[in-house]
Amino acid sequence: MADPTAFYEPEDDELLSSLAIPSFQGDQASYEDEYRRMQELEQHAYAQQAELEHNQLLELVPEDVKRFLILFHQAILENDLPTITTMYESGWNKLTNAHYSQNEWPEAEVIAPLVQNDQLFLTLYRELYFRHVYAKLQPTVDDRFQSYENICELFNYLLNSEAPVQLDLPIQWLWDMLDEFVYQFQSFAQWRANPQKKTEEELDMLAEAQQIWSCYSVLNVLYSLVQKSQINEQLAAEREGKSAEEVSAVAGEYGSKPLYRNLGYFSLICLLRVHVLLGDPTLALQTMQNVELNGSAFLTRITACHVTTFYHVGCAYMALGRWPDAIKTFVSVLIYFVRMKQYHTRSYQYGSIAKQCERMYALLAICTTLSPGPSDESIMSIVKEHYGDQLAALQRGGAEATETFKELFLGACPKYLFVNPPPYEDPALLQQYIENPPQDPTLRHVDLFLADVQALGGVVATRNLLKLYTSIDAAKLAAFSTSGEEGEEEVLQQLMVLKAASRTYARGNTAHSPSLLDGERITTNNLDFTIDGSMVHVEETTSHRRFAGFFIRNAEHAQRVFNTIRAAPLPTKQKAQPNPTGLPAAKPSGSQPTGTWAGKKQVRITA
Numbered sequence: 001m002a003d004p005t006a007f008y009e010p011e012d013d014e015l016l017s018s019l020a021i022p023s024f025q026g027d028q029a030s031y032e033d034e035y036r037r038m039q040e041l042e043q044h045a046y047a048q049q050a051e052l053e054h055n056q057l058l059e060l061v062p063e064d065v066k067r068f069l070i071l072f073h074q075a076i077l078e079n080d081l082p083t084i085t086t087m088y089e090s091g092w093n094k095l096t097n098a099h100y101s102q103n104e105w106p107e108a109e110v111i112a113p114l115v116q117n118d119q120l121f122l123t124l125y126r127e128l129y130f131r132h133v134y135a136k137l138q139p140t141v142d143d144r145f146q147s148y149e150n151i152c153e154l155f156n157y158l159l160n161s162e163a164p165v166q167l168d169l170p171i172q173w174l175w176d177m178l179d180e181f182v183y184q185f186q187s188f189a190q191w192r193a194n195p196q197k198k199t200e201e202e203l204d205m206l207a208e209a210q211q212i213w214s215c216y217s218v219l220n221v222l223y224s225l226v227q228k229s230q231i232n233e234q235l236a237a238e239r240e241g242k243s244a245e246e247v248s249a250v251a252g253e254y255g256s257k258p259l260y261r262n263l264g265y266f267s268l269i270c271l272l273r274v275h276v277l278l279g280d281p282t283l284a285l286q287t288m289q290n291v292e293l294n295g296s297a298f299l300t301r302i303t304a305c306h307v308t309t310f311y312h313v314g315c316a317y318m319a320l321g322r323w324p325d326a327i328k329t330f331v332s333v334l335i336y337f338v339r340m341k342q343y344h345t346r347s348y349q350y351g352s353i354a355k356q357c358e359r360m361y362a363l364l365a366i367c368t369t370l371s372p373g374p375s376d377e378s379i380m381s382i383v384k385e386h387y388g389d390q391l392a393a394l395q396r397g398g399a400e401a402t403e404t405f406k407e408l409f410l411g412a413c414p415k416y417l418f419v420n421p422p423p424y425e426d427p428a429l430l431q432q433y434i435e436n437p438p439q440d441p442t443l444r445h446v447d448l449f450l451a452d453v454q455a456l457g458g459v460v461a462t463r464n465l466l467k468l469y470t471s472i473d474a475a476k477l478a479a480f481s482t483s484g485e486e487g488e489e490e491v492l493q494q495l496m497v498l499k500a501a502s503r504t505y506a507r508g509n510t511a512h513s514p515s516l517l518d519g520e521r522i523t524t525n526n527l528d529f530t531i532d533g534s535m536v537h538v539e540e541t542t543s544h545r546r547f548a549g550f551f552i553r554n555a556e557h558a559q560r561v562f563n564t565i566r567a568a569p570l571p572t573k574q575k576a577q578p579n580p581t582g583l584p585a586a587k588p589s590g591s592q593p594t595g596t597w598a599g600k601k602q603v604r605i606t607a
Contacts, residue, residue, distance in 0.1 A: 229264025281316035323371030
């Protein structure tokens with residue numbers, strides 16, 4: 001925001017220098033009156049100067065941008081949802097690419113006269129303004145602080161109003177707004193975590209504003225939106241099959257409005273994301289207990305929301321060691337992305353969506369290595385195409401596999417955040433923090449992940465070796481896998497680790513277990529074995545895909561179609577209708593075929 005005092009320099013002010021300053025001789029009261037009059041003249045001169053500067057800035061705004069803002073404001077006043085959607089998804093981006101691809105949009109104070117100083121519209125405009133700054137430019141510390149104050153002002157207006165705000169916004173805008181809210185929080189937390197790179201002014205600002213973009217304030221906003229909309233109660237009622245009237249009664253005055261319901265729904269997904277970033281996967285999955293993750297879920301209407309949700313659910317499952325659930329989650333959304341890819345190539349969000357899907361391919365390579373089993377062949381072929389060399393290294397095991405696991409996980413995992421910021425308010429503690437900084441949260445999660453991987457270090461090699469045999473002596477197996485006197489004992493330990501690694505929890509029937517944390521113990525390994533004395537008996541339990549049923553069903557269907565066609569009567573020539581008038585019948589226009597097949601008969605073929 002421009003500093004209005006920068007428009008006025010007393011020693012250079014031409015307006016003030018042109019004013020006649022009379023010489024004064026009199027009592028104290030007259031002197032004070034004259035001083036007060038001079039102050040008023042000075043303020044008037046300042047206002048004129050500020051208005052002149054403001055008009056000059058407004059003249060620099062292109063005419064098509066002015067028309068767009070006027071029409072955009074009018075559409076929001078009238079709650080014209082189709083027009084708002086078109087202008088938001090198309091018009092804003094076109095004007096950005098045409099005029100503001102390398103610089104900022106005009107500040108809200110500059111374009112305020114175009115929209116009659118409508119504060120609600122100006123708040124929405126600032127939200128788009130700061131989002132553009134974060135996406136295209138490098139935000140300053142003032143931008144970070146002002147974006148927080150603006151979005152909090154908007155949410156406070158929506159949450160603290162005496163009645164529901166009569167405002168309709170497209171679901172794409174509402175999702176982008178909350179998604180950007182979490183992104184700016186993540187960006188600020190990462191920027192704040194490096195005190196050694198801050199200037200003195202920035203250190204003072206951070207010391208005075210501890211609540212700016214704090215974890216508590218962000219979570220408070222999201223939970224307040226969830227509570228105001230009663231979205232959990234609405235989703236639970238819908239899951240129980242209640243009528244629309246009953247759901248509306250549960251929603252209440254605010255939750256029954258699309259604006260509040262959609263904000264509450266997307267807040268659940270943002271809470272999932274925030275809790276994953278803060279390193280609490282259990283609480284992250286608990287917040288999604290009422291949100292369905294099937295193909296007809298509300299979140300699938302927005303591709304970016306769909307991909308983000310499944311990505312963070314999969315990461316939460318990985319943090320809990322539930323590899324089959326993570327694989328199922330990643331595969332389901334990647335299948336959707338592959339099928340819908342051709343329809344989203346022109347979307348302004350396609351680049352970020354594609355990058356997130358690429359990260360999921362890398363995580364899928366990790367999960368399928370740690371928990372091998374049947375998976376979608378089309379998705380696995382893409383994984384092998386993108387990460388073929390890494391998959392081979394993971395299968396071989398050893399130090400190379402550990403480095404590959406680390407590389408893939410670092411490149412694809414979320415960028416975890418510090419829960420507590422540096423102590424900027426205490427210089428002594430801040431100096432200790434700089435001298436002995438805590439471990440980066442992302443690296444801490446990498447270490448935890450690699451600890452699990454190293455515990456399963458010999459499992460892959462042992463599993464690959466057992467696939468070659470139906471029975472093998474433990475001593476022979478030890479000779480192949482290890483060396484030394486205690487080799488046989490080490491092999492038995494590896495077999496027990498393999499046995500334990502093949503048992504995990506996974507979601508069963510989602511209709512009976514709606515919570516993402518529910519599950520049952522299953523066997524993930526397609527290889528089972530028993531130990532009888534010194535012999536290891538191996539049995540492969542791979543369930544091959546059966547094609548016989550497919551051919552039988554299609555053969556039966558073809559037979560039914562053939563029988564239906566054969567039973568249908570042949571079309572015959574239509575009889576001539578009697579002509580009571582005695583006049584010659586009119587010939588049909590155009591050439592018509594004659595004979596037995598002249599009349600067309602519809603034959604209905606039933607499956």
